Amino acid sequence: MKDFLYKTLSVAAVMISLFSCQEDAELHTEVTPVNALYSPENNAFMNLGAQSSAIFEWEAAKAADNGVVLYDVVFDTEDGDFSDPVYLLPSDGRGLQRRLSLPFSELNKIAQMAGIQPDAVGKLQWSVQSSKGVNVQPLIDIRTIEVARPAGFPSPDELYLLGSATEAGEVLSDAILMKKTSANTFEAYTSLSEGAYHFASRNTGDPDTFYIDEEKLRADGETEYSGDQKVVRIRVDFSNGTTEITEISKVELWFAPNDVFLTDLPYEANGTWSVTDLPIEFRQEDWGRDERYKFRFTTKDAEGNETEEWFGSTNGDNQRPTESTGPAYWYMVPVSNDRWSNSYKFATEVDNASADISVIFNAEVSNYTHTVSVD
Template identity: 50%
Template sequence: MKTIYIKIMLIALSVFVVSCDDDETLSNTNVSPVSELYSPADNTFFNLGAASSALFEWQHAKAEDNGIVLYDVVFDVESGDFSNPVYVMPSDGKGLQNTLNISFTDLNRIAEMAGIESKNSGKLKWTVLSSKGLNIQKSSASGVIEVERPAGFPSPDELFILGTASEAGTANTDAIPLKKIGATQYEIYTSLKPGDYHFITRKSDNSLVYSINGTNLEEGGATTYSGEEKVYRIQVDFSDGSVNMVEVGEIKLWFPPTGEFMFDFEYKGNGTWKAANVFIEFKQEGWGRDERYKFRFMIDGQEMWYGSVNGDNQRPSDDSDLSFWYMVPVTDDYWSNCFKYNGNVDEKNADIEIIFNASVPEYTHAVTPL
């Protein structure tokens, strides 16, 4: 009987100890709410078109165990109560610091989520959450900032063109990708025919849609094209919502050894041109055979030259890196930045293809002997 009594006492004691440990563990997660927001001051105005950032700062919260405190900054619409916030972001230092330095690019995205349209101003409400991962405390203080969104839009990871006026047709799955040429810039060389076209950010049904209105990019809608079927270079910049669209005319190969513009390049679709089955002959010089060439594009009625990234080149071989044929804008200098033909095309027929689309790492060309 005495043994049973001792066992009962030991069990009761162990339960008491575990309960105390649990209470102590839970109490170690207690933190105070942030009591004061330091900056920005209420109704501070930010023009988000600038390449800058905003600094949010608040008073430290206190942890019951004197340990670290984690912070999240919460953004909501001006009339919101943070029960369904627009966006939540950890503070600097992965949530450890009592500051948040947020870029205007990110703040612009948050403003868009809050329903503030581009080229318009509106207000965002913010506060801070403090915690140790549990027992999250919302500050009783909140602030309001006013932001003006730029004409641009958050830049998507991809951009495609489609529509009856485009080469792609109307199915999302057939949309043609634009080439990303900068952090916020896209470009495509494509033909347009009478009809409508627009841009999408993904091939799925929940894509964002953009269209062109004059020289501006707009959300939603479609652009009507009513002119003759022509090839265009379309450049889109999401940072300021601008569009540049110019006609691409004749393309010729410049052969400086004889001072001639050679071959007719026919547009074949998807940003490619081809001079098919053309006869190539190098020029005999006293020192050997000269095989240098580059390209002249007529864009918006003006000459634009494309050549090699190198001022001078050695003759390539079948084993040369593909980057040898990459095409970059160059000057109209008679000899500079010329490519050289592979020796296997001298006095032979060949196909010359120019490829300016998103399928290649850089705009390029290929010379294929027949």
């Protein structure tokens, strides 16, 4: 009998202890929702192109155990219901403070996620949810802010070109890496044929994508191209969201001693123009044999207007290259149309021989360059 009573009391004590622990656990996770948002005011307007920050503030929630409360600020599209919010981030102080200071640059990224295009005005909803890390409370007060996005995007580290209109096709892993020409700009020399194309921030996973809409850079779409296949230079500037497409109608080899163009270099692929077995003969002068050369690109804008772009050496004058000449000798940079300045010199063995010449303007080389070889 005593054993039975002891066991009964023990079980009762355990049950009381478990119930008490459950009550304590519930007490430690119970908080009230955030009932009121303070700032910014509803429908406040923010120009995200300014160097400033948005300050979000709200009424305190209360914890049943008088302990700390954690806050998350939640953003959604203008017509969203917060079931799948665009963005969520903790308040200042790793979620402990009743305010969030958010730079306009970060708010610009959130606006992009919400589908608001650069150089456009749109609205975001925001609210604050409270919790103890669990038992997240429902949103009570919801406000709207109106934002004007600057004409640009945060620049990715890399940019790729792909699509049915491109040389790479539609497979992301095969996309063409564009050359990064500054912190915010990229370019590619390539060809386009009938189809569609777009840009991607990387060639794996789920990249950010961009397209061209009347020379403006836009997010999440494709650009349709119709017409004959043509070689183009595509430039993208993320700082102001602008693009430029220029047709490269011709690449020619200029031979300064004879004041003539020796040949066109046909376009192959991957930003490369090449000619093979081209006879080269230096010009005999009183002082020796002259071998100077450089290149001319002929470009064409959308209206069909042609412009010359000359490319030559970084040096005003050069010596003939040898086997020990470094790769920088062959680099191609914009130069003037002066007959002689910034010309290269063919190697001695090119004289009275047939040469293979390639101009290479792609991201696989550290600098735009060219090669000259003889059998």
